[in-house]
Ligand SMILES: [Zn+2]
């Protein structure tokens with residue numbers, strides 16, 4: 001079962017108004033102007049948000065805060081670097 005407008009995209013994939021899509025229930029997509037990056041989860045997304053809430057909160061280049069890009073069928077997914085050992089429940 002694929003998306004009617006894009007055969008590479010599973011029908012169950014989540015999508016943003018920017019055209020990005022992704023799979024995985026815990027993914028986090030940043031919908032801020034000029035960003036629209038997709039992250040492996042909330043903890044990874046939080047890392048690229050710098051500054052104080054309501055004052056100078058902004059997005060920065062994920063690579064500059066230690067996140068690593070991973071190529072996925074739907075584009076680049078930013079994630080925390082894999083530590084030693086299992087990463088599944090790393091915070
Ligand atoms: Zn988007």
Ligand SMILES: [Zn+2]
Pocket residue numbers: 030031032035036037048059060
């Ligand atoms: Zn962002």
